Amino acid sequence: MTVLAHGVGGRHDLPLPLDLVLQGAAVALLASFLALGLLWTKPRFVAAEREGHREWWPVQVLLLVALPFVPGGAWPHLVFVLFWVGLAVVSMLFGPVWRVVNPLRPAARFSLGKEYPARLGYWPAAAGLLAFTWVELVEPGALFWFLGGYALVNVAGGVVFGRAWFEHADGFEVYSTLLGRLSPLRGNPFRALVATPVRPGLVAVVAVCLGSTAFDSIGSTPTWARLSPVPDWVGLVATVALVAGSYLLACRAFGGELAHSLIPIIAGYVVAHYYSLLVVEGQRGVALLSGVDGFTPNDLAATPPVVAAVQLGAVLAGHLLAVVSAHDRTLRLLPRQEQLTGQMPLLVLMVGYTSGGLALLFAG
Amino acid sequence: MIRVLLFALVVVVVVAGCTAAPAPTNGPLVLDLSVDEPSPQREEVAKGQSVELTVTSSKPVDVHVHGFDVLAKAEEGKPAVLKFVADQTGTFDVEAHPDTLLTQLVVR
Ligand SMILES: [Cu+2]
Numbered sequence: 001m002t003v004l005a006h007g008v009g010g011r012h013d014l015p016l017p018l019d020l021v022l023q024g025a026a027v028a029l030l031a032s033f034l035a036l037g038l039l040w041t042k043p044r045f046v047a048a049e050r051e052g053h054r055e056w057w058p059v060q061v062l063l064l065v066a067l068p069f070v071p072g073g074a075w076p077h078l079v080f081v082l083f084w085v086g087l088a089v090v091s092m093l094f095g096p097v098w099r100v101v102n103p104l105r106p107a108a109r110f111s112l113g114k115e116y117p118a119r120l121g122y123w124p125a126a127a128g129l130l131a132f133t134w135v136e137l138v139e140p141g142a143l144f145w146f147l148g149g150y151a152l153v154n155v156a157g158g159v160v161f162g163r164a165w166f167e168h169a170d171g172f173e174v175y176s177t178l179l180g181r182l183s184p185l186r187g188n189p190f191r192a193l194v195a196t197p198v199r200p201g202l203v204a205v206v207a208v209c210l211g212s213t214a215f216d217s218i219g220s221t222p223t224w225a226r227l228s229p230v231p232d233w234v235g236l237v238a239t240v241a242l243v244a245g246s247y248l249l250a251c252r253a254f255g256g257e258l259a260h261s262l263i264p265i266i267a268g269y270v271v272a273h274y275y276s277l278l279v280v281e282g283q284r285g286v287a288l289l290s291g292v293d294g295f296t297p298n299d300l301a302a303t304p305p306v307v308a309a310v311q312l313g314a315v316l317a318g319h320l321l322a323v324v325s326a327h328d329r330t331l332r333l334l335p336r337q338e339q340l341t342g343q344m345p346l347l348v349l350m351v352g353y354t355s356g357g358l359a360l361l362f363a364g
Numbered sequence: 365m366i367r368v369l370l371f372a373l374v375v376v377v378v379v380a381g382c383t384a385a386p387a388p389t390n391g392p393l394v395l396d397l398s399v400d401e402p403s404p405q406r407e408e409v410a411k412g413q414s415v416e417l418t419v420t421s422s423k424p425v426d427v428h429v430h431g432f433d434v435l436a437k438a439e440e441g442k443p444a445v446l447k448f449v450a451d452q453t454g455t456f457d458v459e460a461h462p463d464t465l466l467t468q469l470v471v472r
Contacts, residue, residue, distance in 0.1 A: 010430035012455035014472055015406075220457075222404035225465035304453055304472065364406040364468065 008080050009281045012220055014304050016311055016361040024312050025355035028319050032347050035323050036340070043331040047195035050186050056100050057109075064103035070289065077285030079143060080136055085274040086282065087172065088179055092267050096180035098173045104151060105166055107158030116164035121200030126208050128153075128171030130240065133212035137219060138232040174205055178263050182321075193325050196260035203244060206259050209266045210353070211240030213273050217360035246352070250345040254333055258346060261326035265350065268318020269357045272311040276302040311361055319354040323347065392416050393450075397458070397466040399425055399438065404465040409450045411471055417458065419444040419466065427466070431456040 070078060090097050099105070128150065135146045157165035166173050181192040196202070215236045218224050224235065247262070248255050279301040287295035326346050334342040392414040393407060399421035409415060419427045424439040429446060431454060438444035438460070446458075450471045458466045 010433065010456065011452075012457075014453060014455055015470065222406055222465060222468050225402070225404045228402075228464075364470075 008076050008285075009277055011280075013276050013307050013311075013361070015364060016308055016358065018362055020308060020312055021355075021358045021362045024316060024358045025351075027316060028354040029351050031316075031320060032323050032351050035320075035327060036343060036347060039324065039327050041331065041339070043328050045188070045190040045194050045325070045328050048187060048191040049195045050095070050181075050192055054100065055105060057106060059101045060103050060106050063101060064106070067103065071291055073293070074285065074288035075147075076140060076143060077281060077288050079147070080140070081277055081281045082285045082289075084132075084136065085270070085278045087176055088267070088270050088274075089278065091176040091179040092182045092271075093185070094180070095183040095186045096173070096177040098170075098176035099166065102166065102170070102173060104154045104158065104170075105163075107155045108163045108166060110159055111162035112160055113162055114160050116161040116168055119200060120168065121202070122168055122174055122205050123201035124157075124169035125171040125174035126201050126204035128169070129175060129205060129208045130212070130237075132171060133208065133215075134233060134236060137212065137216050137236060168199070171205075175209060178205070178209075178260075179267055181260070181263060182267055189321070190325055190328065193260045193263060194329060196263070198256040198259070202259045203247065203255050206262045206266065207240050207244035207247065210262065210269065211243040212236060213266070213269050214243070214357065214360060215239040216273065217363065221364050223364060243353075246349060250349040254330075257333055258326055258329055261322050261329060261346075262350075262353075264318040264321035264325065265353055265357075266318075268314045268316070268321075271314035271318075272357070272361060275310045275314070276307050312358070315354060315357055315361075319350060322350055326350065394418075395467060396420070399423070399427075399460045399464055399466065402460075402464050402466050404467050406455075406468045406470050409469050409471045411453055412449065412451060413471075414447065414449045415469065417444075417446040417467075419446070419460070421460065425460040425464075427458070427460050429456060429458050429469075 087098060131146060132150075135142050154166070154170055157169055161169075167177075168174070178196065180186075181196060182189045183192075186192070218239065219232055219235055224230075247259075251258050276299075280297045280299050283297040284295055287293075287297075327343060330343045330346070331339060390413075393409055394416045395407065395418070397417060397419045399419060417427075417429070419436070419438045420443045421438040422440050424437065427436050427438055427444045427446060428434070429448065431452065432448050432450070434446045434448045436444035436446050450469065453471050456469045456471065458469065460466060
């Protein structure tokens with residue numbers, strides 16, 4: 001059972017070449033400050049919430065019925081690769097898919113209709129995502145406990161609070177909906193981003209998503225292993241706290257209002273970090289699901305130059321989208337004379353996240 | 365401000381251009397590793413190069429080279445010897461189960 005003991009995949013990507021890291025960081029820095037000077041000076045993007053939030057309940061029920069037939073050995077690949085990474089990528093492309101297909105969502109049809117407490121906001125989602133990333137990065141052996149707990153809590157929440165529970169408190173739906181705002185197929189992504197509802201816990205969700213991916217890089221370096229008395233869960237929590245702390249320090253009172261602008265950075269880093277896992281281990285996942293063991297994936301789509309290009313491209317694209325969306329939002333938030341200086345801390349922070357993310361793809 | 369940034373960019377690009385590729389090696393990579401006092405580092409391996417690992421341990425452990433799935437047991441007085449050819453690229457952990465990282469092979 002070596003697979004379960006290790007999460008999934010026996011291989012990490014090659015370190016990103018140092019010259020690409022430095023050039024990428026330089027491009028991010030230069031583009032950001034050019035953007036500050038050259039971009040528009042009046043806000044452009046009017047918030048537009050995307051309509052037509054349907055649910056495909058037949059698909060939900062079908063998935064629910066299919067789950068017991070998943071072979072035991074396929075679960076880690078199903079959850080850590082096809083679901084967690086696949087969900088992120090599909091959401092970025094097509095919108096909030098988890099709400100459409102979540103097999104637990106039918107629970108909301110039997111709801112008692114209690115009102116979801118507004119002050120809880122996204123906090124349960126942030127906690128759920130942190131628990132999941134802990135399982136993913138620290139304790140993959142706890143996967144079945146996590147899945148059981150997730151199912152129990154969300155069915156109960158759905159029965160008590162109805163659909164509002166899933167929208168606010170289901171970490172995967174919140175994650176999928178946030179990334180889904182980037183979908184180019186459902187209108188202007190910038191207008192969808194700025195429409196992100198600011199609720200308690202939004203910054204926590206964003207910090208968990210960005211921090212956990214960063215810790216996945218940090219935790220697999222020999223340098224981290226040499227610090228071995230420090231347990232991995234401490235590293236995970238510390239990285240998330242560092243992201244949240246640095247962000248709140250840069251944005252002060254506007255933390256919630258600007259949080260949506262980090263979504264493209266999360267997306268870029270997720271793609272950079274998990275691309276090869278998805279295209280290589282994803283194949284093994286499909287094979288395991290269909291009952292085939294000992295399958296050898298084809299890694300033509302993950303040769304070193306392709307992976308390096310995808311990583312650099314994704315991180316830089318995410319950075320640019322983030323800068324533009326933060327710029328536009330600060331124009332609305334700040335009085336005219338403070339607009340230029342007021343954008344600086346967040347801009348510097350984003351350059352830091354981007355260069356840091358690139359450096360982590362190199363670091364050993 | 366812009367001038368400072370341009371200068372920074374030039375410096376960065378020049379520094380980046382100067383980082384040379386590692387020289388290719390022909391003989392096998394030979395490493396002695398200890399489970400009791402692990403000090404994992406990254407080791408560069410050329411694709412196709414052979415690798416010989418000798419792992420000592422005071423307790424019985426399984427040593428595992430990820431990706432190549434080479435396994436061997438080490439115990440007091442009987443080091444594990446693992447020999448294989450690094451025929452695929454990527455970064456691979458060598459660990460003593462359950463989770464002691466011994467070294468990381470960077471094959472390119
Ligand atoms: Cu192993």
